[in-house]
Amino acid sequence: MAADNTEKDKKDNSFMMKLATLIVDKRKGFYLIFIVLCIFCVLSMNKVKVNNDLTTYLPDTTETRRGLDLMDSEFTTYGSARILICNVTFDEAQKLADQVEKMDGVSMLDFDDTEEHYHDMEALLSVTFDEEADTETTQQHLTEVLDALSDYDVYYSSDIGQEERDADDLNNDMIVILLLAAVVIVAVLLFTSTTYAEIPVYLTTFIVAAILNKGTNYWFGTISFVTNSIAVVLQLGLAVDYAIILAHRFMEEHEDKDAREAVIVALSKAIPEISSSSLTTISGMVAMMFMQFRIGYDMGIILAKSIIFSMVAVFFLMPGLLLTFSKAIDNTHHKSFVPKITAVGKFCVATRYIVPPILIVGVIAAFFLSNKANYVYDVNTLESSSMSDNKFSVSMVNKEFGMVNQLAVIVPNGDYEKEAQTLKALEKLDVVKSVQGLGNIEAMDGYMLTDKLNPRQFAELIDLDVEVADMLYSAYALDQSDYGALVSGVNDYEVPFIDMFLFIYDQKESGNITLDDDLEETLSDAHSKIMIAKDQLLGEDNSRFVLELNVPYEGEETSAALDQIRNTVAKFYNIDDILLVGNATSDKDLGDSFATDNTIITVLTALFVMIILLFTFQSAGLPVLLVVTIQGSIWMNFSLPYLLSENVYFLGYLVVSAIQMGATIDYAIVITSRYMDLKTYMPIKEAAIEALNQAFPTIVTSGSMLVAAGFIISYVSSNAAVAAIGLALGRGTLTSILLVLLALPQTLLIGDIIIQKTAFTLKRDLAKPLPSAGRIRMNGHIKGYVNGVLEGDFIGVIDGEMGAVVRPKDTVTMEREDAAENAYPRLEAQELSEDGESCRDNETGDNAPGTDENHADKNTAESEGTEDEQ
Numbered sequence: 001m002a003a004d005n006t007e008k009d010k011k012d013n014s015f016m017m018k019l020a021t022l023i024v025d026k027r028k029g030f031y032l033i034f035i036v037l038c039i040f041c042v043l044s045m046n047k048v049k050v051n052n053d054l055t056t057y058l059p060d061t062t063e064t065r066r067g068l069d070l071m072d073s074e075f076t077t078y079g080s081a082r083i084l085i086c087n088v089t090f091d092e093a094q095k096l097a098d099q100v101e102k103m104d105g106v107s108m109l110d111f112d113d114t115e116e117h118y119h120d121m122e123a124l125l126s127v128t129f130d131e132e133a134d135t136e137t138t139q140q141h142l143t144e145v146l147d148a149l150s151d152y153d154v155y156y157s158s159d160i161g162q163e164e165r166d167a168d169d170l171n172n173d174m175i176v177i178l179l180l181a182a183v184v185i186v187a188v189l190l191f192t193s194t195t196y197a198e199i200p201v202y203l204t205t206f207i208v209a210a211i212l213n214k215g216t217n218y219w220f221g222t223i224s225f226v227t228n229s230i231a232v233v234l235q236l237g238l239a240v241d242y243a244i245i246l247a248h249r250f251m252e253e254h255e256d257k258d259a260r261e262a263v264i265v266a267l268s269k270a271i272p273e274i275s276s277s278s279l280t281t282i283s284g285m286v287a288m289m290f291m292q293f294r295i296g297y298d299m300g301i302i303l304a305k306s307i308i309f310s311m312v313a314v315f316f317l318m319p320g321l322l323l324t325f326s327k328a329i330d331n332t333h334h335k336s337f338v339p340k341i342t343a344v345g346k347f348c349v350a351t352r353y354i355v356p357p358i359l360i361v362g363v364i365a366a367f368f369l370s371n372k373a374n375y376v377y378d379v380n381t382l383e384s385s386s387m388s389d390n391k392f393s394v395s396m397v398n399k400e401f402g403m404v405n406q407l408a409v410i411v412p413n414g415d416y417e418k419e420a421q422t423l424k425a426l427e428k429l430d431v432v433k434s435v436q437g438l439g440n441i442e443a444m445d446g447y448m449l450t451d452k453l454n455p456r457q458f459a460e461l462i463d464l465d466v467e468v469a470d471m472l473y474s475a476y477a478l479d480q481s482d483y484g485a486l487v488s489g490v491n492d493y494e495v496p497f498i499d500m501f502l503f504i505y506d507q508k509e510s511g512n513i514t515l516d517d518d519l520e521e522t523l524s525d526a527h528s529k530i531m532i533a534k535d536q537l538l539g540e541d542n543s544r545f546v547l548e549l550n551v552p553y554e555g556e557e558t559s560a561a562l563d564q565i566r567n568t569v570a571k572f573y574n575i576d577d578i579l580l581v582g583n584a585t586s587d588k589d590l591g592d593s594f595a596t597d598n599t600i601i602t603v604l605t606a607l608f609v610m611i612i613l614l615f616t617f618q619s620a621g622l623p624v625l626l627v628v629t630i631q632g633s634i635w636m637n638f639s640l641p642y643l644l645s646e647n648v649y650f651l652g653y654l655v656v657s658a659i660q661m662g663a664t665i666d667y668a669i670v671i672t673s674r675y676m677d678l679k680t681y682m683p684i685k686e687a688a689i690e691a692l693n694q695a696f697p698t699i700v701t702s703g704s705m706l707v708a709a710g711f712i713i714s715y716v717s718s719n720a721a722v723a724a725i726g727l728a729l730g731r732g733t734l735t736s737i738l739l740v741l742l743a744l745p746q747t748l749l750i751g752d753i754i755i756q757k758t759a760f761t762l763k764r765d766l767a768k769p770l771p772s773a774g775r776i777r778m779n780g781h782i783k784g785y786v787n788g789v790l791e792g793d794f795i796g797v798i799d800g801e802m803g804a805v806v807r808p809k810d811t812v813t814m815e816r817e818d819a820a821e822n823a824y825p826r827l828e829a830q831e832l833s834e835d836g837e838s839c840r841d842n843e844t845g846d847n848a849p850g851t852d853e854n855h856a857d858k859n860t861a862e863s864e865g866t867e868d869e870q
Contacts, residue, residue, distance in 0.1 A: 284662020
């Protein structure tokens, strides 16, 4: 079996070497391929459609989604705007209102001397246009209205062109975010790298990967504004490890190999390592794709694609860049500014019995505190650090005259009397500020649009001859096949005003009847307003009531108000036929799905990561320790808003939970891998200290970029949803780094017995290492640490400290061929006096299996110095 495994390893190594050689030797061909792909992707970026409406990602089964789909198919929503004019008298405001009402495209304008429209020298004009909000014509009319008021201090809030304004704001934000991120990335690389010429290699690789990912987003047709905003920055933060791994491998191999061979060997070793490392990050993205709220799928698949393209750039582009820049890399070496953190390691060792219990208590407390945080689902509840002109304008209107919390109630149509009764019942509710439906919109002289009128009443209302009215009513009865009315006589025949009015107008337009000029003008003036009301409130199969609530967008009070409204309408309609649609119901639906999505994210991410770690470390206990540590950091991250009395945006929690587990678990893996390797050659306490020193450069490089990316997004983005995700990401990554550095080593030390007991194979060498210091002469195979880690056939002198297992070269050859069991020699270390004569002999490895006295002569470690110096 062992021989089979060895043969498989040889084949794998041979394949990786051949692949690496192909990539390096054909680098110019790959350059050309990447140039073509980048040009294609740059041209494809404009094909990507960005969706700014989060409600479109609600599951189809939710009430809000069903209601929105129904309203899109049956009702028309005309463009409207709330325009705030500051520092004007009421008379000035009235004149301006009259002027605006007469402008082209304006169908209605509401303004009066009530508190809702005027107070403290500030006026609010509620304008409704005669076309839908998403047309260019309506956008133009709004611009003309604002231009007409440009001499005054004006602010406005409108759904007209809102998506375009939001998109422009996000694009402007992203330019600033990317520039700041670039500065941070360069600064971090300067701080952590050992040669200046690495930086252009890193940046070229990052930029190409980002272009490939962004240019292929059009494959999915439409992506969310959240994904479009943060994908590039997150891609850089999440995938920077891959480039660092390959660059560090190259540096190590280049110490004793020429540039070409060093790149080939480094790439052959890095491909499996990077591929394995990427699995934990991709698993977090995949977990997001299982969310009920489909924006999780949108973000998950785009970010997973970004990781894949990052690996493609590192595997196929970066090797050629390393070889091209190899001379510059050799000539621009500088000292790394990353300090040793031995003091932190010693602290971890000293507190190994203190910190783990505290960690357990902290994780449990964080779990409960994070659940107590105030999770919000409406972006209007959030505040961002930065505010665009558009957002500031909206905030001014809302500040002075309050936000409008609208709710649409959809019921089956066909019974105007029932609608009128429902509207009256809704008007009596304390939670309803106003309600509008066909049944309570005044037509003329106190009559509502749906009031039934006989011919005489209708004639008096519009100043029409009764005989003409009788004829029109008869024609209407005939058109409706209501022959009973014709038989019994139309004098008592009652028809809803809106139906009779529209019938007469249609007959006039078709030329069937002729009216005098005054009456025709009256009909024309009233027709546009009646049609606006009809289009918005009466559909093919349903009627819509528009309510304005005096409760917040979300919360317990709002939930109770929705229940009260539903129960009131249910007195007149079957409850299963009622649909409530608005910000309040959307937030309620999001809240209902949050609990399920949270469970899905937590369980799947932890499960995927644990399975990956199980095969990586060949231990059942170790994955549990690592996942608990990172999951604890997630709970601590979201317990902080509770302690600071801040709101937590639900989407930020879901997205960052997946990213934080999938990405920052790599930091724990780096430390754990080093620890598991080092403890083979040295005591576990020293292994923990050295593991921190070796892992810190990688963690500080990748982690600082992700932390910076999160906080930059938070403080620059004017979109509150994007800013909330950025803040949670920055805090979460920082929390994970601190926990990994200050608590994980203690957990590994205390849990070492668990790791050993649950290991599938016992990896730790049975031979004791040979600790030495000073000048040590070696001839043999050394595996261990020499101010770091060294493995290989070594002949020469080591100046420094060593803790390693030394074996004869012929034994190592046998092991590599898997032809015999491990054979450890009796190792003799001779301390020499300053004149070179031996003063004492030390033997180590007496307990090693396969000890052979004949091997002692082949491996001799000679050290120069006094016994005290040892």
